Amino acid sequence: MRSLVHERREPGELFGPRFSLFADMLAVGLAATVASLPLITAPTALAAASAVLRRAIREDRPVTLGEYVAEFRAHGPLSSLLAGVTVFAALTLVVLDLTLARAGLPGARPVSWALTALAAMGVVLALRAAADPEAARGWRPALRRAATRSVADPAGCALIAAAVGLCVAFLWMLPLLAPLLPGPLAFAITAVELRTEPPSDEG
Template sequence: MRSFVSERREPGELFGPRFSLFADMLAVGLAAAVASLPLVTAPTALAAACAVLRRAIREDRPVTLGEYVAELRAHGLLRCLLAGVTAFAALALVVLDLALAGAGLPGARPVSWALTALAAAGLVLALRAAGDPEAARGWRPALRRAVTRSVADPAGCVLVAAAVGLCAVFLWMLPLLAPLLPGPLAFAITAVELRIEPSSDEG
């Protein structure tokens, strides 16, 4: 399996490039958490994190705060707000449907399971769209490409779902990790997408 990061270590460098990438991942996660504070900006904040981590891996260079801010701005305020409002509207609709399904209505259990599966699939598709390198140009095309990639790579969907599950477990075990979790999640999404893309030396 091809490594995303080269093994070379510069003279006098205390830690190798893998540790530098780990530190960048945590820093990007913290920046994404701050950018997500208005809540409706969360999808764009995660997409920007995926974009800068993708470039860091592809080009084997460190991430800068200015690069992350520039990526956020590339999405545009309107697209950022529309993405956030759409995501939270979909979430509210699913929660409402689950509440109605759990109100003792006939067939509530299978409906609840179906809604949960639908919500999980929608979340995975949204996360894969956030990992699209062209997400800043429009969320609709990114979602269409995410659907195409998901059909061609169902294993990737399982990996993204597993990453979400692990983040949820970490958050449950230690809530203080919350500001850092967007970094590992963005890294996992990016790694899933890069594993099916040709490397630069193969292209």
């Protein structure tokens, strides 16, 4: 894909389409943060953010709040809750296992490293599933497709892991950025998925 956004600036326009996309990304990040406040809705909030950013990139048009709300509702409340509960239950289990592994038990260090690697792979897989354009039709098929893409595209997994690491670093350096971070993260995983898709017919 030659470019995620076509450069087209009207006469007298101060900022080009790339700046508009950047502003949309931050606005979507704020919307996703609000939608994630119940915590268990976080996976769906990120999936909706990825969906609207995908359309904004593909169709070169701005994002609206109504579009984000519609996309969030399209994933369905029940499946959203189940996905959120599953994610947080898995994270809780990993944290507990890491705590026990670091409690001075024999073999604690290799177990800790193994669990950390497992958690990282799980996060990348979940993010790729959230970026699936068909995630609204079901999380299980989206996870299966994400696993297939991860095997076929390990470089994409590395890029997503790097994006997560950068978000964590930004959060550590400046916690005030937290409400905006879901936007850049959704944009990153969406860009990773789009780079392996065939270009649109628009040129």
